[in-house]
Amino acid sequence: MVLLVIWSPVLFFYFLFPATQYNVGTDYFSYRNYYSSPESIDLYYRKGELVFYYMYKAIINNQLGEQSIFYFSTLFNTILFSLMLFKLRKAGFKISIVFFLFFTVTGIYHNQMNGLRAYMGIMCFPLVFIYLAESKYIKSASFGILAILSHFSSVVCLLMIPMKLMLGLSKRKLLALFCVIPFVYASLIKFIPFVVELLFSRYAHYLNSEYATGVSLVNTFSKLYYLPIYMLFWFVYIKRKPITTYINSVLFRSYFDLSIVIWIVSYWFIILSSKYGFFFRLQSAFIVFYIFPIYYLFQYLIDKKELFGIVVVIYIYNISLRDKSNHII
Numbered sequence: 001m002v003l004l005v006i007w008s009p010v011l012f013f014y015f016l017f018p019a020t021q022y023n024v025g026t027d028y029f030s031y032r033n034y035y036s037s038p039e040s041i042d043l044y045y046r047k048g049e050l051v052f053y054y055m056y057k058a059i060i061n062n063q064l065g066e067q068s069i070f071y072f073s074t075l076f077n078t079i080l081f082s083l084m085l086f087k088l089r090k091a092g093f094k095i096s097i098v099f100f101l102f103f104t105v106t107g108i109y110h111n112q113m114n115g116l117r118a119y120m121g122i123m124c125f126p127l128v129f130i131y132l133a134e135s136k137y138i139k140s141a142s143f144g145i146l147a148i149l150s151h152f153s154s155v156v157c158l159l160m161i162p163m164k165l166m167l168g169l170s171k172r173k174l175l176a177l178f179c180v181i182p183f184v185y186a187s188l189i190k191f192i193p194f195v196v197e198l199l200f201s202r203y204a205h206y207l208n209s210e211y212a213t214g215v216s217l218v219n220t221f222s223k224l225y226y227l228p229i230y231m232l233f234w235f236v237y238i239k240r241k242p243i244t245t246y247i248n249s250v251l252f253r254s255y256f257d258l259s260i261v262i263w264i265v266s267y268w269f270i271i272l273s274s275k276y277g278f279f280f281r282l283q284s285a286f287i288v289f290y291i292f293p294i295y296y297l298f299q300y301l302i303d304k305k306e307l308f309g310i311v312v313v314i315y316i317y318n319i320s321l322r323d324k325s326n327h328i329i
Helices: 002-020 028-033 038-046 050-061 068-091 095-106 108-114 116-122 125-133 137-150 152-164 171-199 201-208 217-222 227-239 250-267 279-285 287-303 308-322
Strands: none
Touching: 002 068, 002 108, 028 068, 038 050, 050 068, 050 116, 050 137, 068 095, 068 108, 068 116, 068 125, 068 250, 095 108, 095 287, 095 308, 108 116, 116 137, 116 152, 116 279, 125 137, 125 152, 125 250, 125 287, 137 152, 152 250, 152 279, 171 227, 171 250, 227 287, 227 308, 250 279, 250 287, 279 287, 287 308
């Protein structure tokens, strides 16, 4: 009850600010104009994005106004975000740290209006992951379906299933995997058109669009500004005693282990964007998992009462102010 009283105002403002802003996001007026041209939303029915379609249909049928889609989509995201916080807190995570990292590292809150439907799908990912970690496959699949029905590109959440097979690898093997994967991705770039045509034919047209324009290696590596933090995480993670010695929670261990695997596999998607820019979209879909290794580092620095933790906080905060490019293309 106390936690509810404390966090309710926070979550209210989390919902209120993006929902009430005017001319926010690249497609702001397009979404508003659907209200006066309701036949336009039939496109989303045909695409199978039924969550957005029926949400907007309800807004039109009840004459709730042009701005309502932003209220409803943000409310949708806020509910999912609240469920994520609730589950993580129950597992033993410090929500204040999670909250800080979510706002500074992921860029989701600042950019959710740049990809309204896509971020509705992305906000389902943490719950797909949480229930997958708990081996509650029906609940995990339910949020996966909800994600896909919000935006079809969320089908990439299915990648989490084979990632779970990597659980049980030692810390050193995980580190080796983190170091090897960028070279593997670089060697697989030439097969991207074949994979897209075979598995994601709906998005094959992106291969010949401006979204396929590659990013220079200089620009690609300039985006690795959290890499020093992650290398510090590896140093601490490898040398530290097993995580169960200071967090007496099976759920914490389950969530953390799977989140690290997802982060390792998805972090280097940025290498693929050097040839195909739309891989920034794929990376953005998994951006929420990038907070977990940093969380671990924070927890370590707090437990050890290390003043260096202040330097890490300042570093992350400054980066969050400078970079606003964690957005959906």
